[in-house]
Amino acid sequence: MILNCIVVDDEYPARILMKEYIGQVAHLNLLGAFSNPIEALNYLQDQAVDLIFLDIQMPELSGLAFINALETRPMVILTTAYADYALEGYTLNVIDYLLKPIKFDRFYQSVSKAKELLTLKTKPSHHQETPTSNAREHIIVKSDRKIYRILLKDIYFIQGLREYVTFHTVQGKIISLDSLKRLEDTLPQSRFMRVHKSYIINKLSVESLHGNNLVINGVDIPFSKNLREKILKMVFS
Template identity: 40%
Template sequence: MAYTCYIIDDEPIAIEIIESYLLRLEGFSVAGKFTNPVKAFEALQQQPVDLLFLDIQMPGLTGLEFLQSLRAKPEVILTTAYREFALEGFELDAADYLLKPISFDRFLKAIGKFQARMRKAESLVLPKIQASEGEAPHLFVRADRKNVKVLLDEILYVESLKDYVRIVTLQGKITTKETITHFEEALPKERFLRVHRSFIVAKDKITAHSADGLDIGKVPIPVGRMYKLAVEKEILGK
């Protein structure tokens, strides 16, 4: 399978190095190179790609801010000269984190992680929202060897459990073999919000919020540091 890539870095030499590495691999093509993240954002709206190589420290708009601004996120390999940003990359579910200067051996390991994630994603069937005439919007998930109907109106939150997700509803809990990223793609964004690498919440089920988290009824839900701006914008209108 062929994968398309964008390289986003304010240092042209860094772009050249990554491009030269990609040219040594089969099945990868560079669809665009950007020193300006705003231009990259515009390009992504017109031509989505499979993989971003994204520098974290860029003037005007950091790589992490860039990633937060995307509604539909491709796979991302973060690059930076600063080791302390690894935690933020992990929280935003990046495929890998490359510390500059980047060796080809380390680059290959990152590519391997990306390919493993893509194979896993391709093996999963994305849940589809259904809404026949006279029926409330719903989806079916596989649980306990059955296809279980889940009404969107009844979902409180979704929690990641590594290779599974737990869907907590007004009726109870359902655990299914699925990734939270796939579930995020399936759920309508006007009704659901990713607030942490491990949690998606129903916006209309939020009963309280603070600087560090929010509540769904009596259940506290953490808000990840990299998701705070998006949460404040959605909930507080900031």
């Protein structure tokens, strides 16, 4: 399977290096390299690509703003000299984040992941979860000046309180500035379910049901009465 790709980076040496790396990988086909992100956006209006190697700090348009400007989103691998943007990049569902100077072995690892994801997308959907499920095995959470990588399977439930949420996990509690609404839209519905205005649960973590409560890791989680039949079907069937 061949991945058609482009490079968007305002630094000439960086573009040359990426061209060299891409030329060494059989499953990559370089369609173009752009120093100006606006030109790249115009190009993408008429040309479909599978993968974009995208710098973050560019004078005309930042890489993160570039992603938000895309009408349709190919896979994106961020390339940058700054680690500060890692969290924001992952919230935009980029598939990887390469820090400059980029080594070839790290580059190859990243593009191999891209190939695997494209293969999943093109496979028939029966007998598997969503094509992007491989990209959603963890969530990036910022809390108390730290960045956490939390495996989805390690989350028991998520509790909302005003503008904060608390992740109850195997490793303990992590409090973050976020909303249950955003998480409800982001987390895979095959695994997580909003059962109450204040709770999202991991279906596989439910131990029992009594009255209008679910028991998860020894904690009673209330659920809305009108969801009882849906919970019985989706959690206990």
